[in-house]
Amino acid sequence: MVAVVFGARGNVARHVADGLLAAGEQVRAVSRIPASGSTPGWEAVAADLDRPETLPAALDGADKIFLYGMLGPQKPYDIEKVPAAATAAGIRQVVLLSSVSIVNHDADHPVPRLNRTIEQAIQRSGMDWTFVRPGTFAINTRTWWAESIRTDNVVRLPCPLAQSAPVHEKDIAALAVTCGVP
Numbered sequence: 487m488v489a490v491v492f493g494a495r496g497n498v499a500r501h502v503a504d505g506l507l508a509a510g511e512q513v514r515a516v517s518r519i520p521a522s523g524s525t526p527g528w529e530a531v532a533a534d535l536d537r538p539e540t541l542p543a544a545l546d547g548a549d550k551i552f553l554y555g556m557l558g559p560q561k562p563y564d565i566e567k568v569p570a571a572a573t574a575a576g577i578r579q580v581v582l583l584s585s586v587s588i589v590n591h592d593a594d595h596p597v598p599r600l601n602r603t604i605e606q607a608i609q610r611s612g613m614d615w616t617f618v619r620p621g622t623f624a625i626n627t628r629t630w631w632a633e634s635i636r637t638d639n640v641v642r643l644p645c646p647l648a649q650s651a652p653v654h655e656k657d658i659a660a661l662a663v664t665c666g667v668p
Contacts (some may be wrong), residue, residue: 490544492551492554492653504604506666509663514544516531531543532544541571543577546575547559553580554580555600566607572613579614580615582616584605584619586619589619
């Protein structure tokens, strides 16, 4: 069977695809625009979670998928149509990259609200599921901290008393792979 990895060119999903390959899985790497000269071992396929009509071909013959919660800042894909397309294709297992922000759900903030809504749609689908809920991605700290470290030799935080533990994307992917390999 095949594991379908959505967002396969992204910071986490590309490591998920590599990890699944290393575990002996067949990988279908899905992106809106697949990379030319795709990674050896990946089957690169074009599909878009925001266009459910593109999903059947990407899901054909697969039994599990890796999804991410949102297309971008505060933009969900069609929350009901994606799980429906997956179940119609016979997908049995989904690993969703969600967000730790839903644990302390703030109903007025779009990130936890949208991720929770996606989680609920997957729960209703009948597929087996695992929700991976990391906090801050380590790669984001380069954007946030690089300039202040370079110019002032300090890390500036908007909330200095807040506790945070950025997680490397490869570690998030390793967890997703472990959850997605029977």
